[in-house]
Amino acid sequence: MLALALTSTAASAQGLLRNLGERAKQAVENKLGEKVENAVNDVLDGKLGKKDKQANKEEAKPQEEIAAAQPAAGNAAKKSVDTGYAKSDFVPGDEIFFEDDFADEKLGEFPSRWDLVDGYAEVGSIEGRKIIAFTDDGSGAVIPLMKEQNAFLPDVFTLEYDVFLGVPGDYTDDRESGSNTLSLVFGNGGAIDNGNNECGTVEFYYRGDGSSSIRWSIMRPDASNYLRGEKELGLNDGFSDYNGQDNPLKPGEWNHFAISFNKRAFKGYINGMRIINIPIAFAPKSFWFKHSGNYIYSGVGNVRLAQGAVPLYDRLASEGKIVTYAITFETGKADLKPESMVEINRIAQLMKDNAGVEFEVQGHCDATGSDAVNDPLSQKRAEAIVAALVEQGIASARLTPVGKGSHQPIASNSTDEGRAKNRRVEFVKK
Numbered sequence: 001m002l003a004l005a006l007t008s009t010a011a012s013a014q015g016l017l018r019n020l021g022e023r024a025k026q027a028v029e030n031k032l033g034e035k036v037e038n039a040v041n042d043v044l045d046g047k048l049g050k051k052d053k054q055a056n057k058e059e060a061k062p063q064e065e066i067a068a069a070q071p072a073a074g075n076a077a078k079k080s081v082d083t084g085y086a087k088s089d090f091v092p093g094d095e096i097f098f099e100d101d102f103a104d105e106k107l108g109e110f111p112s113r114w115d116l117v118d119g120y121a122e123v124g125s126i127e128g129r130k131i132i133a134f135t136d137d138g139s140g141a142v143i144p145l146m147k148e149q150n151a152f153l154p155d156v157f158t159l160e161y162d163v164f165l166g167v168p169g170d171y172t173d174d175r176e177s178g179s180n181t182l183s184l185v186f187g188n189g190g191a192i193d194n195g196n197n198e199c200g201t202v203e204f205y206y207r208g209d210g211s212s213s214i215r216w217s218i219m220r221p222d223a224s225n226y227l228r229g230e231k232e233l234g235l236n237d238g239f240s241d242y243n244g245q246d247n248p249l250k251p252g253e254w255n256h257f258a259i260s261f262n263k264r265a266f267k268g269y270i271n272g273m274r275i276i277n278i279p280i281a282f283a284p285k286s287f288w289f290k291h292s293g294n295y296i297y298s299g300v301g302n303v304r305l306a307q308g309a310v311p312l313y314d315r316l317a318s319e320g321k322i323v324t325y326a327i328t329f330e331t332g333k334a335d336l337k338p339e340s341m342v343e344i345n346r347i348a349q350l351m352k353d354n355a356g357v358e359f360e361v362q363g364h365c366d367a368t369g370s371d372a373v374n375d376p377l378s379q380k381r382a383e384a385i386v387a388a389l390v391e392q393g394i395a396s397a398r399l400t401p402v403g404k405g406s407h408q409p410i411a412s413n414s415t416d417e418g419r420a421k422n423r424r425v426e427f428v429k430k
Helices: 003-047 049-059 062-067 079-083 310-317 340-353 371-391 416-423
Strands: 095-098 115-119 122-126 129-133 140-144 156-165 182-185 198-206 213-219 227-233 254-264 265-270 273-278 288-291 298-307 321-324 358-366 399-405 424-429
Touching: 095 265, 095 416, 115 288, 122 298, 129 156, 198 265, 213 265, 213 273, 227 273, 310 340, 340 371, 358 371, 371 399, 371 424
Parallel strands: 358 399
Antiparallel strands: 095 298, 115 140, 122 129, 129 298, 140 288, 156 254, 156 298, 182 198, 182 288, 198 213, 213 227, 254 265, 265 273, 321 424, 358 424
């Protein structure tokens, strides 16, 4: 019995050491990733002098640091597990300047806040949600209706939209098969002219049999060439670069696509998972959606475009609170969406780094719906956020959940953008 106990203890200790080793290694790699990104920014901004270069040279010892963090021989995990695909660092911009969920549009009409680039499109509905639908032969292209039609994107922006992905075999129409591509196209500031003024595309290729993929072609800053890549995203292991657990696509559900651009860094996400990561890219000035193929059950919903992203501590220091749109919930529920954990983890880290900070966690709604629904729902959502932070190791005594309903709007509820700004979470310093 003593021998068995010692053996069990040794096995537990080895498991603990493996976990500690993996955590240490991940921490080192994350830190190194930050150094690389900062170094790129410094070089391009002309801020890296000889003294800084020498300091970086002396400080950065990646191989030695990684080796020191490695667990004992025989316990090392594969590189793919360490870097993985489960990275999610998307944070929506702070200032929403275009949002359209098509809720007020009439089915069958062209959406009022968009312009037609090519082909055909109209307001449709999938699974009870309105979308820009590419019907008939499935081809068309649309662009947001903006004052500066060819140059409306700022230097720092985030773009989000939803796509419903049917389960293979759900639809019986014979047009569900074949090649189909839903493209997010970026313009370089010139007139939209048969693709001559494009500076990048992110293409979601899909078929009725589930053989989906995401492909991208992003222009370099000097416009000399493109960076291209592709990931297979099939709905089964036979088609996918991912296994059944880490595949970001959700068949039979709405899938959330997101783009983040920060002066030169271009990143793309599906359901919170980072798929595209290009450190130096051409700064796009506009975008439009384009569909080609014969798949009639396609379209784009819930489009949101936002500007800027201010660091959390800077927001807290300047305003005494953090207003965020990165914590979202299932419609009409207090269930946090998985991508919300990115922002919750950032808040948790801020509180760990600043032990004296305490927050009143406020849930805010827009004016859609009655107070009888919004008030208790906003309270439950605030409580769900607190519960998630407590799970991250934050003492519950430092957090007070308060549901504000729709009683404290910060924008007009008569526009989509205004309602989007009012649907928010605020961390108010106590």
